[in-house]
Amino acid sequence: MSKVIDLSKSVHDICKEYPEMIGILKEIGFENITAPGMLKTAGRIMTIPKGAVMKGIEMQKIKEILEGKGFSIKE
Amino acid sequence: MSEVINNREYRQKVLKELISELHRGKSVDEVKERFEKLIEGVSPTEISEMEHSLMMEGMPVEEVQRLCDVHAAVFKGSIEEIHRPQKPEDVPGHPVHTFKLENKKIESLIDKIKTDIEKFRSQDTRENIQNLRNDFEKLWEIDKHYLRKENLLFPFMEKYQITAPPKVMWGVDDEIRDAIKDVKALLTDYSSVNKEQLSDKAEETVVRVKEMIFKEENILFPMVLETLSEDEWLIIEEGSSEIGYCLLENVVKWKPVKINVEKKAEKEGEEPSNNGYIKFDAGIMSPDEINAVLNTLPLDMTFVDKDGIVKYFTQGKERIFARTKAIIGREVKNCHPPASVHIVEKIVEDLSSGKKDHEDFWIRMGDKFVYIRYFAVRNTKGEYLGTIEVTQDIKPIQDITGEKRLASS
Numbered sequence: 001m002s003k004v005i006d007l008s009k010s011v012h013d014i015c016k017e018y019p020e021m022i023g024i025l026k027e028i029g030f031e032n033i034t035a036p037g038m039l040k041t042a043g044r045i046m047t048i049p050k051g052a053v054m055k056g057i058e059m060q061k062i063k064e065i066l067e068g069k070g071f072s073i074k075e
Numbered sequence: 076m077s078e079v080i081n082n083r084e085y086r087q088k089v090l091k092e093l094i095s096e097l098h099r100g101k102s103v104d105e106v107k108e109r110f111e112k113l114i115e116g117v118s119p120t121e122i123s124e125m126e127h128s129l130m131m132e133g134m135p136v137e138e139v140q141r142l143c144d145v146h147a148a149v150f151k152g153s154i155e156e157i158h159r160p161q162k163p164e165d166v167p168g169h170p171v172h173t174f175k176l177e178n179k180k181i182e183s184l185i186d187k188i189k190t191d192i193e194k195f196r197s198q199d200t201r202e203n204i205q206n207l208r209n210d211f212e213k214l215w216e217i218d219k220h221y222l223r224k225e226n227l228l229f230p231f232m233e234k235y236q237i238t239a240p241p242k243v244m245w246g247v248d249d250e251i252r253d254a255i256k257d258v259k260a261l262l263t264d265y266s267s268v269n270k271e272q273l274s275d276k277a278e279e280t281v282v283r284v285k286e287m288i289f290k291e292e293n294i295l296f297p298m299v300l301e302t303l304s305e306d307e308w309l310i311i312e313e314g315s316s317e318i319g320y321c322l323l324e325n326v327v328k329w330k331p332v333k334i335n336v337e338k339k340a341e342k343e344g345e346e347p348s349n350n351g352y353i354k355f356d357a358g359i360m361s362p363d364e365i366n367a368v369l370n371t372l373p374l375d376m377t378f379v380d381k382d383g384i385v386k387y388f389t390q391g392k393e394r395i396f397a398r399t400k401a402i403i404g405r406e407v408k409n410c411h412p413p414a415s416v417h418i419v420e421k422i423v424e425d426l427s428s429g430k431k432d433h434e435d436f437w438i439r440m441g442d443k444f445v446y447i448r449y450f451a452v453r454n455t456k457g458e459y460l461g462t463i464e465v466t467q468d469i470k471p472i473q474d475i476t477g478e479k480r481l482a483s484s
Contacts, residue, residue, distance in 0.1 A: 035239040042240045045297045054289055 168329030
């Protein structure tokens, strides 16, 4: 079964499903994701597309990286 | 004359009459004129209150539902407005509403700043420098926006163990403040050598301000709206004017949804009778005596009525749990932190449904041993009137041993 990232889900839920996402998202540019408690608080509100707008990272680039890591994207 | 005094009640009564008439088969046109005259300035809340009172009078829900279709025709589609519960942050004066209003002002200032930067970039005339300087003086008002966020909002977030986001955000706020100060300094002491440097810096600063607005609206506000209770928002609102507002002249006072207990009691017809004395099952007392007696009891009581509205609490000398008078008239769920509110609601539900008659808790609090008991209050017919919470420090009682037969000297 392939790993599916649902972009409408919160970052918190995605990372709960796939813990390796924490490291990947940090690499992509979401540096604060590892700050203690961040995932449980702001992470519940944030989605990847929102974070991309905030950090000025292109969504296309994020998708490519995630697909490169073996995830498929659900929009 | 009574129409004027009791405008609201009068309107409700007539509205009800008219809707009932419509319901009984009169055509919309027949009552329309009177209707339209009457509903001038009627708030959606009043209309839903009216529907509610019809249901309370025993009209089946389905009937009221059908009624909705009828008044929808008359109210020209404002039905959605009637039934959409108003979000607290949409009410003028709510701290989040004010923060968002400031963000709008800041955004339009940024649009102006961007144009002024372009002008300055192409020509660093005295006028263009001055314009940009004025812009950044104005932008500095953002300090008040950040101060309110940091000093009024963040402490509550920390109370709920939300510590990382405020810490990160505060750091960025400070960087933005520094950047604005830098630009202002460069403009004050301007020499054409640093024209490029200044333009870049100014642009970079407004971008960061915009990013912060995005973070506030997409993360911070949704997060705190989910977490803080109405009372806490009220405390934030009360502290706000002291710090001041960013680019706003007048900020209206927020009126949270609150039920006026006295008015409610009036409607229920609870007037002191017998020359002001209250008759009990055994004896009579004056309101003054009752008040003093309840405050003298060696325990704290809080009474929540059958509708879940906090109606009363005693004011003993040493309350165990702080209560402020602001909670009177609020729904009990608004007076507890979201984390524990479901427990309170469950208790009230079990007591009101008759599943339980009481529920007890005991906890240690420092050197106190606190006994917290919730009792269903029922009248002689067994009808549920409300819930009373009784709290008492029983440590001194637990400590009692032996006997004491003589009065202390």
